[in-house]
Amino acid sequence: MRKLKIAAFMPHPDDTEILVGGTLLKYKAQGHDVHVVIAMDGRRGRGHLPDSVSWQEIVAIRHEEARRACAILGVEPIFLDIEDHRLLDDRDCYEKVIAAMECLNPDVVFTCAPNDYHNDHRCLSRLVLNSAWAPVFFAETSCGVDFNPDFYVDITEFIETKIEMARQHQSQFTEDPKETIEIVNRFRALQCRRKEIRYAECFKLYKRFEWVKAYELLPHDDYELPEKIVPTTERN
Template sequence: MMNILCVAAHPDDIEILCAGTLIRYAREGHKVTFAIFTSGNMGDTSIQPEELGRIREKEARDAAAIIGANVIWGGVMDEHVFPNEEQRRLMIDILRETDPDVIFTHSPNDYHPDHRYVSQLVFDAYFQKGLPFIPGQSKPACRFGHAQLYYMDNLGGIGFLPSEYVNISDVMDVKLQMLACHKSQVEAMKALAATDLADMVSVQARFRGFAAGCQYAEGFTRLDAYQRGLTSRILP
């Protein structure tokens, strides 16, 4: 059994970009954790941030429960992710709590600054998770190095060229069921950005499926860096 961790900036990012792959891992008996770094509390023009944060946390937990995934709620203010010392300490503790074999997070060139900085924080915290004398941490060090890091597709697939794909054809219905749990975000995206999230997710998965040779797929790029190589496929 492996520990599978997805670190996303906002509630619903996981369902949009990575849920199909996580469903497959869960069905294979691996331990799956959703780490949601911000509360998503700034994503509406009428619901007050405190109330919206509560709503989005419940929606995120409801979605994760569909596949029995654990949830780590970072609670950082939405739209306020920065690669600073405080948030790096939080990210180190998130990685230590899960001791992951596989990490998924945002692509460094995604459209939203919260996505970009979460990606950087994961990269920066990668080795610190295994160093026991980092001051100010609340979690004990876990295995040094070890985890394989994958970047998720960008919203809309813009500027992203996958190097590996996961066939999610058999779990696409569950992915959409999980996305539907995020009712507040689905409604906000329709009102604020004229975007139907379910349609966007379906079209993107179908498009990636053409390259992957299946009906629906999710695309990823593996981080290739010193001490993070891999000699065999680890994606489902």
């Protein structure tokens, strides 16, 4: 597998770890060039911080948390610093996204699904699709609602490190995120129907060109949705 440049365009400072953390760790372990772009500044994600903390302080805290998480991955995050809930399909936001895209010129892009529950996530998805020439993989929506993946990545080897990355966002979690992450990624692993896979992340490929082959872009040990897994109404 040739060395690839991977770019994850994520909305908020704590989305990278939850949605694509394990896959990025696997890319990095295999020697690929990994980059993380965080679109919004996180000012409205107060979490459990007291009301006395200003939005400027929240931004600084969330930047530092993202840096600590990305340090575990071995990368320095790129912050576009668009205000939370102000990510729109307008020229200013588009210019920031496309500038980062052109600077990185990635081979593979990861972002949120266009039908995600959060408006910031949906807007970023559209901006990324409009600015990326590389194949784009959509990460799953919150708890997998209305998301039917095409491909899975075995992250069993990296689950503990993914959890440790998520733990860096202390302002956002009142409880340890370990259980939530394990449940979601264990559920996706069960869909692979391979006993050796304990934890998996899943994605849907947006094919800009028909000749794109996902197996040449995802890290090794990715698995396509087995043909046997179909809606109950379609089974004989």
